[in-house]
Amino acid sequence: xxxxxxxxxxxxxxxxxxxxxxxxxxxxxxxxxxxxxxxxxxxxxxxxxxxxxxxxxxxxxxxxxxxxxxxxxxxxxxxxxxxxxxxxxxxxxxxxxxxxxxxxxxxxxxxxxxxxxxxxxxxxxxxxxxxxxxxxxxxxxxxxxxxxxxxxxxxxxxxxxxxxxxxxxxxxxxxxxxxxxxxxxxxxxxxxxxxxxxxxxxxxxxxxxxxxxxxxxxxxxxxxxxxxxxxxxxxxxxxxxxxxxxxxxxxxxxxxxxxxxxxxxxx
Amino acid sequence: xxxxxxxxxxxxxxxxxxxxxxxxxxxxxxxxxxxxxxxxxxxxxxxxxxxxxxxxxxxxxxxxxxxxxxxxxxxxxxxxxxxxxxxxxxxxxxxxxxxxxxxxxxxxxxxxxxxxxxxxxxxxxxxxxxxxxxxxxxxxxxxxxxxxxxxxxxxxxxxxxxxxxxxxxxxxxxxxxxxxxxxxxxxxxxxxxxxxxxxxxxxxxxxxxxxxxxxxxxxxxxxxxxxxxxxxxxxxxxxxxxxxxxxxxxxxxxxxxxxxxxxxxxx
Numbered sequence: 363x364x365x366x367x368x369x370x371x372x373x374x375x376x377x378x379x380x381x382x383x384x385x386x387x388x389x390x391x392x393x394x395x396x397x398x399x400x401x402x403x404x405x406x407x408x409x410x411x412x413x414x415x416x417x418x419x420x421x422x423x424x425x426x427x428x429x430x431x432x433x434x435x436x437x438x439x440x441x442x443x444x445x446x447x448x449x450x451x452x453x454x455x456x457x458x459x460x461x462x463x464x465x466x467x468x469x470x471x472x473x474x475x476x477x478x479x480x481x482x483x484x485x486x487x488x489x490x491x492x493x494x495x496x497x498x499x500x501x502x503x504x505x506x507x508x509x510x511x512x513x514x515x516x517x518x519x520x521x522x523x524x525x526x527x528x529x530x531x532x533x534x535x536x537x538x539x540x541x542x543x544x545x546x547x548x549x550x551x552x553x554x555x556x557x558x559x560x561x562x563x564x565x566x567x568x569x570x571x572x573x574x575x576x577x578x579x580x581x582x583x584x585x586x587x588x589x590x591x592x593x594x595x596x597x598x599x600x601x602x603x604x605x606x607x608x609x610x611x612x613x614x615x616x617x618x619x620x621x622x623x624x625x626x627x628x629x
Numbered sequence: 630x631x632x633x634x635x636x637x638x639x640x641x642x643x644x645x646x647x648x649x650x651x652x653x654x655x656x657x658x659x660x661x662x663x664x665x666x667x668x669x670x671x672x673x674x675x676x677x678x679x680x681x682x683x684x685x686x687x688x689x690x691x692x693x694x695x696x697x698x699x700x701x702x703x704x705x706x707x708x709x710x711x712x713x714x715x716x717x718x719x720x721x722x723x724x725x726x727x728x729x730x731x732x733x734x735x736x737x738x739x740x741x742x743x744x745x746x747x748x749x750x751x752x753x754x755x756x757x758x759x760x761x762x763x764x765x766x767x768x769x770x771x772x773x774x775x776x777x778x779x780x781x782x783x784x785x786x787x788x789x790x791x792x793x794x795x796x797x798x799x800x801x802x803x804x805x806x807x808x809x810x811x812x813x814x815x816x817x818x819x820x821x822x823x824x825x826x827x828x829x830x831x832x833x834x835x836x837x838x839x840x841x842x843x844x845x846x847x848x849x850x851x852x853x854x855x856x857x858x859x860x861x862x863x864x865x866x867x868x869x870x871x872x873x874x875x876x877x878x879x880x881x882x883x884x885x886x887x888x889x890x891x892x893x894x895x896x
Contacts (some may be wrong), residue, residue, distance in 0.1 A: 367644075367788055480772070525727065526722050526724060527727065527729060527731070529683070529728075530729075530790070530793075531741070532681075532686065532714065533681050533714050533715065533719070533720035534714065534715040534720075534741075534742040534745050534793065535711055535712065535713075535714040535715035535716060535742075536711075536715075536741065536745045537707075537711045540741075544733075544741055545730055545733070546742070548730070548733060549730070549731070549732045579679070594680075
């Protein structure tokens with residue numbers, strides 16, 4: 363298992379480095395069109411061929427990986443922070459506030475998550491500038507993905523509030539935000555870390571789902587979701603190189619899951 | 630009795646447990662060490678929480694009066710009580726390892742306790758922490774303060790708790806079974822430390838325990854609690870030589886006797 367985790371770490375690092383160095387590794391920009399060679403097969407110049415608009419598939423994969431690998435952890439960070447704030451405060455305060463927050467979380471969890479995302483995204487204009495679409499997708503994922511993590515964190519905070527060290531901190535004259543931030547939060551960090559790492563593969567897949575439906579990152583900016591959408595036009599299994607984004611997505615999500623399993627999170 | 634510091638006459642209830650404290654009366658003089666003894670569940674810890682105004686946090690309710698330096702604490706708001714906790718009344722808990730925050734360094738915990746009531750410079754804070762550590766015979770080196778609770782012994786952890794409690798030199802210290810988690814040698818060292826701190830800082834101590842022998846070694850008076858009421862409160866000698874209440878007599882009869890083989894004089 364340890365060996366598998368090491369391999370997963372190395373693979374993810376290589377993918378992240380390659381996407382970071384896309385400007386050097388890619389033969390062209392993600393939007394550059396080779397008008398003379400649309401839908402070309404792999405060659406020395408275009409390692410994964412070109413799409414039907416003549417754009418280099420390898421360049422788009424590298425830039426798309428960069429977008430997806432930045433977007434998912436950023437959304438996971440936002441949702442984990444929201445979960446820590448909502449769940450932490452509710453669990454720490456207890457009483458009616460906790461009941462109210464838990465009821466709100468249950469209601470939130472009962473909503474069909476993907477349909478909710480699609481509905482909200484569909485309400486926004488489809489011809490958004492690429493950068494705006496990235497920001498909106500990140501905000502949507504981050505703001506809608508906090509509920510499960512908040513429930514877990516709330517339960518942990520509830521246990522911690524009755525611990526002796528919190529009683530002693532209160533008996534020392536501490537209270538309010540200082541007690542929450544300086545004494546409770548450091549003890550919640552392991553569970554917040556765990557929720558952060560668990561959220562990343564979920565958000566990668568969610569972004570891919572939105573992208574396939576055309577509701578994720580806007581063209582011409584690529585992401586794993588928008589690259590998977592290109593598979594709709596793949597008519598033959600003979601063009602197997604077109605499945606490279608799908609294979610990379612599966613490999614990356616599997617590697618993130620391997621990293622989460624048995625991971626020891628720092629206190 | 631010397632000049633009175635604390636006068637208590639209270640009853641306390643929990644939602645599903647009425648009369649946990651039933652017209653409980655006790656007085657403590659300035660600089661006096663009063664032992665409070667009773668079996669587990671008789672209301673000793675409830676009394677300590679009531680004195681600190683923390684019973685409501687555990688869902689309990691207090692009626693009656695708690696007069697500290699002539700000021701009634703029962704009617705005070707949470708904000709007013711917070712100003713008193715740690716500065717006027719301090720607490721030392723039973724299990725030092727669970728009473729110290731496992732995620733914070735010892736130095737951070739001491740600094741936090743100091744900042745709860747003081748807003749001076751970091752030099753003033755370091756000086757106060759250094760004095761408190763000196764009073765409990767702990768090293769003042771930065772290397773010690775950089776340690777986490779899991780990196781020190783139980784005896785050292787109990788000394789850190791005492792240092793934290795005496796940081797603001799409160800007139801009253803509540804020690805809630807502070808030696809029950811310690812081995813017998815550390816126990817005697819901590820008892821000696823409480824006596825020393827009381828003498829040096831003219832601090833009153835309410836020493837709560839179910840171990841009558843350890844109480845007798847440091848207390849000037851002993852109060853006996855049964856079913857939430859103080860049934861007898863007399864000087865330590867009188868409690869042992871002429872107990873008036875049947876429950877006190879029962880407690881004294883239950884004290885362990887050293888077997889004759891060990892008690893016999895050496896030849």
